[in-house]
Amino acid sequence: MTAQRTLATARRVLRQLSHDPRTIALMLGVPLALITLLYWAFHATPQTFDHIGPALLGIFPLIVMFLVTSIATLRERTSGTLERLLSMPLRKADLILGYALAFGLLAIAQAALATGLAVGLLHLSLAGSTWLLLLVAVLDSLLGTALGLFVSAFAASEFQAVQFMPAVIFPQLLLCGLFVPRGAMPTALSYASDVLPMSYAVDAMTRVSRETSVTGDLTRDLAIIAGSALLVLGLGSATLRRRTP
Amino acid sequence: MTWGAPARTIHRVMNSDVPAVRAAGLTVARGARTVLKGLDFTVPRGQVTGLLGPSGCGKSTLMRAVVGAQAKVTGDLDVLGRPAGHPALRSRVGYVTQAPSVYVDLTVRQNLDYFASVLQPGTARADRRSTVQRVLAEVDLTSRADNLVSRLSGGQRSRASLAVALLGTPELLVLDEPTVGLDPVLRRDLWNLFHRLAADRGTTLLVSSHVMDEAERCDRLLLLRDGQLLADDTPEALRARTRTQTVEDAFLHLVDQAAHRQEATR
Structure with missing residues (x-):
């Protein structure tokens, strides 16, 4: 019963998106354009592209899914459909998993395209397996979905929801090791970097691109990403209230 | 949750002397304001x-x-x-809020199909389709069934919202x-x-x-x-x-x- 409600919700979310081809095009196309731009900008120093490329393949799915989920759930809250669904025999987990499933599928498509472009056409050096890279991208997107769902509870309007992106994502971007290696940061920031989930998203991508085998460190990174996604999903589900003031 | 027809009848007969709603001293506060003051x-x-x-x-x-x-x-x-x-x-219990609560980026039929599968998961697709057809007729929206809700007028949107509540025969x-x-x-x-x-x-x-x-x-x-x-x-x-x-x-x-x-x- 529950699985059917989850599947129905995922199908509904995808149907909503299917009526909005421009959003789909932006979600899938913008990362491709940015990766190409990056490749072009670092044309003279391909080793820099090899350094930043994998990190971006981890960051894109996280950011895009964060944005889409926070807006989609905010809409669900403000349009009254959430209140209606919660007055029906639907478990909160059915709803959240439905969203996670729909956006997870989209994330796979996005990650497959981005990876295909970076590795296939732009010769990004990848030591590990492409499948592993895809797995990391999907976990990153689930983390983005979880964060988006959570912050949407604190946004009363689309204006506020969009502002949560610099508030929640940018600090993680600055401290994830992309700009300054995590070990070279001031101690306080290095600790902050250790507790922010995006750091592990970027670390995992970097490891997959450099190491041929699955190391213990990679497994740990993946577990941390999945664990944070589940934790934040749990927190997000606590913000879906059946009774509101 | 699927209800067998006979079980439902028995249930109703057993409870028929219980009123649908019974309130005693019902009080609701919203913020500092008491909105409902001890209703019976x-x-x-x-x-x-x-x-x-x-x-x-x-x-x-x-x-x-x-x-x-x-x-x-x-x-x-x-x-x-x-x-x-x-x-x-x-x-x-079926509930229709004052503001229409349906997905504006879905068609009326897609809305009904989704809510029907939330209310009665496991129903065969054909049964679900006929239920959707029935409620569309009840609110007189059959001709607009495949239009996006965002393209409908205000009155049509509220009827789409009402149709959702009629799905599960509450x-x-x-x-x-x-x-x-x-x-x-x-x-x-x-x-x-x-x-x-x-x-x-x-x-x-x-x-x-x-x-x-x-x-x-x-x-x-x-x-x-x-x-x-x-x-x-x-x-x-x-x-x-x-x-x-x-x-x-x-x-x-x-x-x-x-x-x-x-x-x-x-």
Whole structure:
């Protein structure tokens, strides 16, 4: 019963998106354009592209899914459909998993395209397996979905929801090791970097691109990403209230 | 949750003497304001009960309390023999909010199809399709079924929202101002539908409105003003008691009476 409600919700979310081809095009196309731009900008120093490329393949799915989920759930809250669904025999987990499933599928498509472009056409050096890279991208997107769902509870309007992106994502971007290696940061920031989930998203991508085998460190990174996604999903589900003031 | 038809009948017969809604000392606070002030009333089964009163008097809050969406409810509030908001009631109570709550970026049919699979997962696709077809006809939206909700007019959107509530054949339907902004013909059709649901399926309907002429169409009335009940009666009894011609006059009479009483006690 529950699985059917989850599947129905995922199908509904995808149907909503299917009526909005421009959003789909932006979600899938913008990362491709940015990766190409990056490749072009670092044309003279391909080793820099090899350094930043994998990190971006981890960051894109996280950011895009964060944005889409926070807006989609905010809409669900403000349009009254959430209140209606919660007055029906639907478990909160059915709803959240439905969203996670729909956006997870989209994330796979996005990650497959981005990876295909970076590795296939732009010769990004990848030591590990492409499948592993895809797995990391999907976990990153689930983390983005979880964060988006959570912050949407604190946004009363689309204006506020969009502002949560610099508030929640940018600090993680600055401290994830992309700009300054995590070990070279001031101690306080290095600790902050250790507790922010995006750091592990970027670390995992970097490891997959450099190491041929699955190391213990990679497994740990993946577990941390999945664990944070589940934790934040749990927190997000606590913000879906059946009774509101 | 799928209900076998015989089980449902037995269930109804067993509970038929329990009122659909029973409130005693129902009080609701929203922020610092007390919106409902110790209400006592019952809503009998299988009838159309109108909840009438000026806007801002607490109608929506009362309805939200009945469906279990309202926080900070004190006093007793039983719905179909269980405390309001009980998980077992979620498949037995249908609720339509004042603002249409459907997905604007889906077609009417896609909306109904989704809510139908939430209400009755595991139904065969063909059955679901015929249920959707039935409710589309009931709210007269068959010709717009494959239009996106965002392309519909305000009245059509509220009918799409109403259609969702008709999907699961609920025992209690709570409708918050379902006829606002509709033309007279459609309004009449909907009221006929409400009475048909009550007569044919034994559905209990609690319908709010701030338009007094709709009161005449109800079997029973709850008149609410400023969070207090002015009357809980049939329209005929109300007119007879206040010696007035219309429910609107009766309402005004009761408001004046309450004001007098307040002055006398001052």
